Amino acid sequence: MENGTSVLLLCCNRLLRESVARILNNRPDFQVVASHALGDDSKREMADVRADVVVLDSLQLLAEGTIFAPNHRNNRLIRCVLIAMEDDEKRFLTAIRLGALGYVLQEASAAEVVTAIRAVAQGEAVCPSRYVRVFFDYFASQTAALPNSRTRAQFGLTRREQQLVPLIERGMTNKEIANELNLSEQTVKNHIHGILRKMGVEDRLSVIEAIQTQTLGL
Numbered sequence: 001m002e003n004g005t006s007v008l009l010l011c012c013n014r015l016l017r018e019s020v021a022r023i024l025n026n027r028p029d030f031q032v033v034a035s036h037a038l039g040d041d042s043k044r045e046m047a048d049v050r051a052d053v054v055v056l057d058s059l060q061l062l063a064e065g066t067i068f069a070p071n072h073r074n075n076r077l078i079r080c081v082l083i084a085m086e087d088d089e090k091r092f093l094t095a096i097r098l099g100a101l102g103y104v105l106q107e108a109s110a111a112e113v114v115t116a117i118r119a120v121a122q123g124e125a126v127c128p129s130r131y132v133r134v135f136f137d138y139f140a141s142q143t144a145a146l147p148n149s150r151t152r153a154q155f156g157l158t159r160r161e162q163q164l165v166p167l168i169e170r171g172m173t174n175k176e177i178a179n180e181l182n183l184s185e186q187t188v189k190n191h192i193h194g195i196l197r198k199m200g201v202e203d204r205l206s207v208i209e210a211i212q213t214q215t216l217g218l
Contacts, residue, residue: 008051009035062098063205
């Protein structure tokens with residue numbers, strides 16, 4: 001990285017986006033290669049942008065499957081840092097599931113944001129120190145609870161809908177799920193609509209959080 005760590009900023013909050021861009025550009029070891037609010041235009045531009053780290057201010061951006069190329073989530077080939085995040089254990093765990101390597105809270109200082117981005121660029125994972133215990137407890141509960149189909153069945157999901165839930169938790173898009181299960185994309189959309197209705201939630205992110213709540217009793 002002769003020109004420093006390259007960073008792509010995708011932040012809904014314009015003030016935050018411009019502030020972080022200014023902070024990073026004032027440091028010799030960073031280069032902001034692009035800075036956008038995530039809309040349809042920026043999604044198209046992202047396809048041609050190469051960056052060491054992607055910085056986001058919305059967990060929903062990960063859940064929508066717009067950041068990662070197909071099959072890249074589990075390998076974390078794209079290093080993502082979430083900044084200005086809520087102090088919420090469920091959201092932190094969801095961020096890990098969706099592939100984030102950094103989770104920085106709203107109360108963090110500019111120096112802490114820079115440190116987190118630098119650490120993730122170097123292949124590390126970053127979160128508030130008190131969340132390390134949350135992660136350990138979550139891992140232990142998942143190991144003890146596998147398989148967790150009983151939890152999913154509590155929502156009255158059909159067998160096929162239960163099959164889709166772990167794929168949604170992995171952040172897979174409708175197209176990826178359709179390919180995985182050899183279904184049409186429209187069939188997958190119909191099943192997901194049924195899951196949202198039965199669980200009483202509005203989007204995929206809420207599905208993941210509802211499953212975690214049931215599993216951990218949060």
